[in-house]
Amino acid sequence: MRHPLRHHLRNNLLRAGSWLAGTALICAGALPAAASATPRENRVPTSAAPAPRAAADPAYQVLVFSRTAGFRHSSIDDGVTALRELGGANNFTVDATEDPTAFTTANLARYEAVVFLSTTGDVLNGTQQTAFEQYIRAGGGYVGIHAAADTEYDWPFYAGLAGALFHSHPHNQTATVEVEDRAHDATAHLGRTWQRYDEWYNYRTNPRTTAHVLASLDESSYSGGTMSGDHPIAWCKDHEGGRAFYTGGGHTDESYAEPAFRRHLLGGVRWAAGMTKADCRPETGYASLFDGGGTGGWQQAGPGSFSLADGTLTSQGGLGMLWHADRELTGDYSVKVDWRAEGDDNSGVFLGFPASSDPWSAVNNGYEIQIDATDSPDRTTGAVYGFKSADTVARDAALNPPGEWNTFELRVTGERLEIFLNGRKINDFTNTDPARSLRQGHVGLQNHGEGDTVAFRNVRVKTSGGTPAPTAGEVKGVNGKCLDVADGASADGTQVQLWTCNGSNAQKWSRPGDGTVRALGKCLDISGGGSADGTKIQLWTCNGTGAQAWQPQGDATMRNPQSGKCLDAEGGTWNDGTRVHLWTCHTGPNQKWTLP
Structure with missing residues (x-):
């Protein structure tokens, strides 16, 4: 009889025991x-620095299932090869099959995870489905790759396990993948964004409320997204006693030669097999x-x-x-x-x-x-x-x-x-x-x-009330004048200036707690991420870079940590229209600001 909880606990202790036994x-x-x-960065890199190497996993077995009863992806063979190679390098053995009779209680008990590799249509009969349900409920792991969302539409248990099912897709193209979780083993190696060419599925439902989203698509970066700007593309979840990981990538043959995508798959397999841990509970309502x-x-x-x-x-x-x-x-x-x-x-x-x-x-x-x-x-x-x-x-x-x-x-x-x-x-x-x-x-x-x-x-x-309310209101500077967006324009590059306070939206600034200062839906920004005295301060689309980080100081100045310089009203006299720029901090009256 398979005892997954005891087995995974043993594996984890084998890997972590030498560390915990040490003293500090x-x-x-x-x-x-x-x-x-x-801080050491301005613009965001797309790949992570190498991590310290963790202890090797104990040996285990994975079943890769790729039966198709509908469209067949030419990339399946490349996917099987990639998974075998990953197994050879990471201490797991891959058995690959398209035979549904592999789905028996006794046979499935041999495996720590079962991979559905671009399966399509109805691929298991009722008895085989029951065996797989029992396997998951006993603590087994599931990995779904690409068209694993385009299969078994009439099996409610599978729909819950996969997290979401296929609806449609546009033509193959490059898109920006926004990496939401950089702690899970499937995504920790990635940067905050990931540029990839693939076939990008739209799903019938959004899995965010039932699964933990690891990565999503920026629908403005490609054409054909239909999920209203919230488009998960990889996720994990605990499901009825087992673990489920899904990635929407993997349509193209070339995907399985990409080092970053292969590492993404490895992390999904390791987590589903219980070799690494992660918080895969749904996560909504958090502010950064x-x-x-x-x-x-x-x-x-x-x-x-x-x-x-x-x-x-x-x-x-x-x-x-x-x-x-x-x-x-x-x-x-x-x-x-x-x-x-x-x-x-x-x-x-x-x-x-x-x-x-x-x-x-x-x-x-x-x-x-x-x-x-x-x-x-x-x-x-x-x-x-x-x-x-x-x-x-x-x-x-x-x-x-x-x-x-x-x-x-x-x-x-x-x-x-x-x-x-x-x-x-x-x-x-x-x-x-x-x-x-x-x-x-x-x-x-x-x-x-x-x-x-x-x-x-x-x-x-x-x-307890959801995301914390941002601090908002006027930012007042020298002579009691307000920080103002010139002409109330919201175009990238609009000059920020001083102006008599008038209660307009051009003078309503919010501080959502992530270090940015925002007006008109955009961020207070240092032009080009510069650090020279006199660099223009402008409005720009929020992008998470150091050019948009502002740190209030105890002397009432506003310092940009990246440049080490301060928000400054230009010149020695200050009237309506005085430009705001970056300048060496000196705590003069034109560098003091009252924040909301």
Whole structure:
């Protein structure tokens, strides 16, 4: 009898055990006095830096099924070859078949995952369908590739497993894939966008409410998208006891020779087979605090810093902390953070501390959720540092080893803090200290010290009322005049200036918490991402780059972290129409701004 839960737990412990058995420097939970984040990018790269290599997976078997009862893709043979080659390099064996009699209870029990490779039409009879349903409910894994969404339309269980079924497609063309999750093993190697040529399916339903979307299509980047601008193209989900991964790519023969697409498939197979963990619960309603485009809104406290490259913050030196100064969380909320340790490294995520340039404030008034391989129960990964150990059995079953990404969800309800690791609950803590409160405070990321290298991606938050409301209103500068978009125009490149405050939309600026400052649906932008004194400040389509990141300072200036320079009203006298540009920070009256 197949025992998938026990089998996968054993596999995970084999891969992670040597790391967890090690000891680390105990994180003092603490940190000291002031440095600055050091962003290293302007425009967004399309591929990620190599990750530290994780431990090898234990050997396992995968069944690839490619029967067609409708259109047959010529790429199937290339797909089988690619999966065999991936298996040979990654310790799994591929059995490929188009024989539906392979779908028996006894035979399916041999496999950790079953791949439906561009199947079409009705490919299984009722008895075979029942065997596959039992396999999934016993903890099996499913991988659907491309036309796996164009099959078994009359089998409700399969429709739920696949997540969405085929509706139509335009001609083959290049499109921009927007990578929404860069922690899952199928997409962690990708940049924030991915340019690919393929046949792009439209689906009958949107899977976002039942699956976790890993990547979606920018429908403005190609013709023929029909999903109203929300077009998932790869996703994962837990389904009736099993795991399901689907990717819409893979129509063309050439897809299976693309290194990035092959790595995408490998990640899907590994996750479906239980070799790597991820949070594949549906995720909606979160607002970004850090999406990789810049560190606007964040401030460094204490020594050390974080580098920013490939949309990833990586700790350097310490003890210190990078904290989000622009948004204080109140009431009930959920924070999600993707993180990766290189080895036996030390870091943590802080919640519930007041605004302060002194990082000891976070230690003394907030709580640290620990990242560390130490064997001290109250000071290891998933612990509320110094207060409550994680459920280490649950934690070990959910944890990816060094070199692989993990996801924390830190859910605050009243004074209760629930900690989820890769979608699995590993700790449940209630604050009873009257001097502390989880219901009000900021979010911080720790840089622990030399030799402790931990990376972070995609920090996001959801409040009990949904996404936090952006701060909005007038931005007032020298002589009480307002930051204004010339002539109220919204075209890219429109000059930003000073003008007498008049309540128009050209003077209504919002700060949604991602470091940008926005008006008329676009962002306050440094022309060309420049850094020279006098560089034009303009309105531009929001693009997540460092040219659109603005960080309010305690002296009322607005600094762009990428250039290290300030928002400045030109000249020595300031009237209606005075241009706003970039200039070396000097704290004069023409660099002081009152924000909404």
